Amino acid sequence: MNIYLTGMMGCGKTTLGALLAEQAGAEFLDMDAQIVREEGKSIPQIFAESGEDGFREIETRVLSEIAERDGLVVACGGGVVLLERNVEIMKQSGKIYFIDRAPEEILQGMDMSGRPVLRDGEKTFQEVYKKRLPIYRKTADVVFKNTGNPGDAAEALAALLKF
Template sequence: MRDNVVLIGMMGCGKSTVGKLLAEALDFAFVDTDQYIEEALGRTIPDIFAKEGEAFFRDQELGAAEELALGKGQVIACGGGLPTRADSIASLKYSGTVIFLRRDPGEIYDNVSMGGRPLGQQGREAFLERYAGREPIYQAWADHVVEVQATPEETVQRILEVLK
């Protein structure tokens, strides 16, 4: 395992929940790129999207990824779209082991609140299409693919197994 563990996957797949538990298990710090950006700008992701748009947000993700890649001993939960820009994910890939948390997109859409998720607002079909476009990108960047289990704790155990 390299210096960090980087979790990627579609919004709502459990990166933040699993990431916090994984960080505890590894005695690492936990960082969520979306929260990192919100704290840096003093604004919420929906507000950033509404006022500046997606391109501005993706530029913020690039800066966050480059900064976080300099650290060690972190579990980094990436926003769902971060890996869609090679320049954003490349530095994190270099600094850590990338885990793609795979969860059925229909299950995500049907069971996770899309309220605070700007790119989850266009409906189920659009969400499934977005997932279909992103999954090959997640696969390409991942060192390991871990299927999301029935509980976050079980998912953490699977990740720990693949990191050994």
Template sequence: MNNIILCGFMGCGKTTVGTLLARRLGMEYADLDAEIEAEAGMAIPAIFAEYGEARFRDLEHEAVRALAGRADCVVSTGGGALTYPRNREALSPRDLVVFLDAPFDACLERIRGSDRPIVRRSSPEELRALFDARRPAYLAAANAVADASAGPEAVAEAVARIRAERGPAL
């Protein structure tokens, strides 16, 4: 198995779980959004403001392709990254892609007050519609699902068990 890729809606715990999981398994950790910001030399809200979502999605795709070339890395994707077929196709078939499935209300509570462009410009109802629209894409992208309604330590342990059950290669 090459990498463990975590996907799911904003606020489902990808960054927190990814950090814990990488530490637990002795793997490298990469946050896709942090990789994009480092490459662009600016924060994601600034990328959206200055260049728009289309440019951000192009940078995101470049980052997914770069991360797909790594091995033994836990990767936290952005909430929209794996809703795009080109990003799903860029991943290795040997990657374990885990959908962190958290209830909408838990995600909403965690992202309230966020500087994320989508959160700032959307009502809770619009975010719920986005959550519902993205869920099938997460399920299509993933080859495993973890219940992310528990605390981050428990979710990291669940993903580690999934990895152990799958063995060294998918």
């Protein structure tokens, strides 16, 4: 079974995932980094060339490849839960852990300028957060409140997972 970490951009999926995998002796995989490797383009480039729908198709393909493996800790892209088929893929191959972090904590000191879903001022972070929060909660097997520093949060998450 894989552990899929979902949540908003900047909530700590990659940081916590890497620390958690290290503690568990598991392999860590960052989905966005995997997409960039496979496509040979940055996420903003993919969005610019293929739009969000094109990106989501690539994301589903990469997620399907990941789901064929076992024992991974996976930091998912923030929008992976927007497609029901992605949620099904994750549920069939592991458990979904929503990393819940307050928007004000996420925004504190974080540069959102390179985030394609916030491009050109079309959507604000708060709008995206408000839309996605109920989806994260509904699709998660476990909701984990990320309120501490990364080391403490990873230990708490590891304890929750009984590592």
